[in-house]
Each structure stands twice: as structure tokens, then as C-alpha cells.
């Protein structure tokens with residue numbers, strides 16, 4: 001049964017898909033994005049969150065390096081509240097190859113990436129946790145991006161131009177007549193209903209799943225998912241991004257995000273992008289390498305370990321894994337395979353998602369006789385909350401809460417939350433202390449039609465993402481949020497079930513590193529929930 005239609009349907013709610021939805025909508029093209037789970041389910045959240053300056057690619061791939069520095073400048077401007085302008089350092093420690101420095105500096109210069117040499121004394125003064133074996137340090141304009149927030153802000157921006165999106169909507173079939181795509185069949189993963197959506201052009205932006213979506217249309221698209229493992233520590237080890245100055249390898253980069261630090265990553269080719277498993281061996285490899293840069297790394301508590309898959313496109317005969325290109329491809333299946341009405345985009349980096357969308361839409365738009373130019377670099381993603389509004393609202397928030405809430409919520413939702421805080425003082429209760437999230441904010445987000453579980457609320461508010469990882473806030477947040485969901489995900493029918501699912505997902509990231517301080521913390525959580533709250537009803541679960 002046909003239930004919906006759009007001129008363009010985009011499959012995949014990662015950075016690539018949301019960037020395309022925003023670009024098309026701003027050009028005046030009617031577009032709908034579908035995502036099989038919650039938005040930003042794939043590589044765009046299971047990643048390092050480094051806003052590349054391009055310096056990492058300066059020796060091997062100067063085109064990528066140039067694209068990164070240009071987009072780095074644009075994203076800082078249009079997505080201010082999603083980027084932490086930390087700057088970055090490239091460092092060598094004793095034993096690193098000194099001959100790598102000169103070609104790297106030359107590559108940065110040729111790619112337009114500014115570098116500044118920092119004396120060892122200054123480097124250790126501004127980043128005192130760096131190894132005493134430090135030999136050289138250079139400053140570059142790296143930064144940190146919040147992948148969830150930037151993706152949601154692209155959706156908000158697209159919506160202002162008529163762009164639409166549906167979460168928990170999975171493509172399960174492509175309906176083709178006489179070598180032309182007519183519609184797609186989707187399944188609503190909340191209600192389990194199946195229906196058709198008519199479209200003129202189907203865009204496959206399913207990242208590491210792009211090969212599977214192409215297969216539904218009977219096409220071959222050689223996407224090689226490359227899994228990378230990342231470790232989150234319970235505090236900022238450095239205030240700047242710290243990269244190892246050497247040929248890109250595993251465990252080279254530390255990125256500070258808010259109150260935590262992420263170390264990564266690795267590159268293992270895997271058959272199925274759903275595989276987000278991690279192992280003690282991978283963690284040990286990252287820790288050993290990381291200790292080269294921060295010698296006291298093992299003193300920090302590991303919050304959790306997680307993994308995501310890069311959507312690497314591998315042309316026939318080329319190499320996958322770490323040696324595969326980090327560039328992106330646009331495939332027009334009409335030209336390549338004789339199938340009208342379907343295009344695929346694959347590869348690239350989060351840092352360059354906007355540019356990828358621009359280049360892709362420059363090919364797509366003329367097919368619909370649309371000649372509008374890309375404007376995504378000219379306009380901010382969302383309007384910022386005015387300072388005066390934040391100042392007036394300060395009285396309702398915890399000390400540091402107002403700025404955090406303003407950047408998370410954006411101008412419209414911030415206004416709603418402040419109104420609730422003012423009129424219903426009981427909603428000023430802080431449900432998540434680590435991230436300063438009030439009850440009013442949890443209620444506002446839980447009432448949105450795209451919220452179906454506490455985990456959905458977590459991704460929008462950062463509730464449960466700080467140093468306690470949900471230990472203290474999961475119970476309170478589930479009690480408040482669960483009753484507000486219009487449709488609930490399977491297993492999340494009541495607040496207890498929802499909270500258990502939430503904690504179970506957090507648990508997955510802790511099991512591979514269950515030792516030392518992390519084990520102590522895990523035992524405390526188990527003690528609280530199982531023994532004190534008796535969440536398993538006296539059974540071991």
C-alpha cells in the first residue's frame with residue numbers, strides 16, 4: 001500500500017544523509033529521509049568526533065587534507081554549538097621517526113593548514129599530562145564535533161525548508177518497473193507496519209550498509225565496512241586534540257569531548273556493519289600505543305569501549321582497511337548500471353559531510369531540472385539562543401546548566417523548556433547531574449514524536465552520557481520519560497523495562513574492560529540496581 005511520496009527519498013540518517021536532506025531542501029527540492037533506527041545510529045556517532053584540520057592526511061592525501069581544512073572552517077562557522085574549538089597538537093615522542101616531520105610540515109603548508117611549533121616546555125605547561133619523552137610538538141586547528149547534535153541540527157535546518165524525516169523506518173525493498181525506480185517498501189520498526197513510499201529518485205546514503213541497500217535493487221556496490229574501536233575515559237586528559245606525528249596508524253588520536261576523552265582507533269575489515277563488538281586485545285593495543293603519548297594513561301578510569309564501521313568504498317582490485325581511500329564516491333546508477341532513479345553516495349569523513357552533500361546534490365538537482373546553487377555553507381544550521389534570553393533564564397538552571405541546555409536545545413525548544421521551568425518549579429529538578437539535564441528538558445524531548453525509549457532521549461539530551469554513564473540518572477529519567485512516549489519500542493513498554501534496556505546497552509561497552517577502577521564502578525552499579533532496587537526481582541539477570 002502506498003502511504004507516502006516524495007520527489008527524493010534518502011536512505012540513512014547519518015551525517016551524509018542529513019547533509020543531503022538539508023542541501024536538497026534548501027535548493028527547494030521535496031525530500032524525505034528515512035532511518036532504520038534512531039537518527040545517527042551508525043558511523044556518525046560511533047566515531048572519534050575529531051573535526052579534522054586535515055593535518056592527518058597532509059602527507060598521503062593532500063586533496064583530503066585541503067577539503068578538511070576548508071570544511072573545518074565552514075563547520076566552525078555554521079555549527080558553532082556543535083564544535084568545540086579545542087585546537088590540536090601533533091607530537092612525537094622518543095623513538096618516533098624524525099624524518100616524518102619535514103614532509104608532514106611541507107604537506108600541511110601545501111594544503112593550507114597552519115602549523116606552529118611549540119617548545120617542549122610550553123607543550124608540557126599547556127598539556128601537563130603529556131609524556132616526559134616528548135620530543136617535538138606542533139599546533140594545528142583541529143577541533144571536536146558532537147556528531148549527534150550536528151546531525152540533528154541539519155535536520156532542524158532542513159525542516160525549516162520543508163525537508164521531512166522518519167526514524168525507525170527501514171527500507172526493505174526497491175520497486176522497479178522497466179529499469180526505473182518507482183517506489184520503495186519500508187517497515188516501521190516501532191509498529192511493524194510495512195508500506196510503500198513513491199519517489200522519483202532514491203538516494204542510498206546508508207554508509208557501511210550502502211552495499212546492502214544497493215543489493216535490494218539488484219546492484220553491486222563494493223562497500224567494505226572497516227571497524228574501528230574507541231575507548232572513552234572519565235575525564236579530559238588534555239584540553240587539545242592530541243595526535244601522534246607519524247604515518248597514520250592505530251591508537252594515534254586523543255579527542256577531548258566535554259568532560260571525557262576518546263582514544264582511538266583501529267581499522268579491521270568486517271563483513272557485517274552491525275558488528276560493533278570490541279575485545280580486550282583491541283583495548284590493550286590502543287592502551288599500549290596511547291601510553292606512548294600519555295604515560296599515566298592507565299591511571300584514568302575507562303568509561304566504556306565502543307566501535308563503529310567506516311563506509312569505505314573499494315573499487316575492484318583496490319586495497320581495503322587502513323590503506324583504502326578516505327575519499328567519497330557518487331554513483332549514478334543510471335549511468336553505471338542502467339537503473340534510472342537511484343544514486344549512491346559512500347565513503348568520506350564526518351568533517352567533509354557538507355561538501356560531500358554539495359557535490360552530490362550538484363549532480364542530483366539537474367536531473368530534476370533544478371538549477372539552484374548550494375547554500376549550505378552560507379547559513380548557520382540553527383539560530384543561536386540570544387545572550388539576553390540565556391541570562392534571564394539562568395535562575396532556573398544549575399550553575400553551568402544554562403549554556404549547556406541552550407546549545408543542546410536550540411532557540412525554539414530552549415524557550416519551551418524555560419517556560420516549563422518557570423511555570424512548574426518541580427521540573428527544575430536535575431535528573432542528570434553529569435550533563436546538567438533538568439526534568440523539564442527530559443520531558444520536552446520525551447514528548448517529541450521521534451522519542452520511543454530512554455536511549456532516544458539520551459542521544460538528544462546527553463543524559464547518561466557523562467562520567468556516571470547512567471548509573472544515577474537512568475532510573476529517574478526512565479520514570480519521567482517513559483510515560484510520555486506515544487509509541488514505545490519493543491521491550492520498553494514500562495519504565496523498568498526501558499531502564500533495563502538502557503543499562504544493558506551501557507553494559508555492553510563496559511564488559512570488555514571489566515578490570516581495575518572500571519570493575520569497581522560496575523560492581524557498584526550492580527549493587528545499586530540489583531541488590532538495592534531489586535530490578536531483577538531477586539533473580540540474577
Ligand SMILES: Cc1cc2nc3c(=O)[nH]c(=O)nc-3n(C[C@H](O)[C@H](O)[C@H](O)COP(=O)(O)OP(=O)(O)OC[C@H]3O[C@@H](n4cnc5c(N)ncnc54)[C@H](O)[C@@H]3O)c2cc1C
Pocket residue numbers: 011012013014015016017034035036037039040041042043044045046047048049050051052169170171172205206207208209213226227228229230264265266307308309310311346347348349350351352
Ligand atoms: C571508528 C571511527 C572513527 C572515525 N573518526 C572520525 C573522525 O574523528 N572525524 C571524521 O571526520 N570522521 C571520522 N570517521 C568517519 C565518519 O564517522 C564517517 O565517514 C561518517 O560518519 C559516515 O557517515 P554516513 O552517514 O555515510 O554513515 P552512517 O553514519 O553509518 O549512517 C548510515 C545510516 O544508514 C542507516 N541505515 C542502514 N541501513 C538502512 C536501511 N535498510 N534503512 C534505513 N536506514 C538504514 C544506518 O542505521 C545509519 O544510521 C570515523 C569512523 C569510524 C568508524
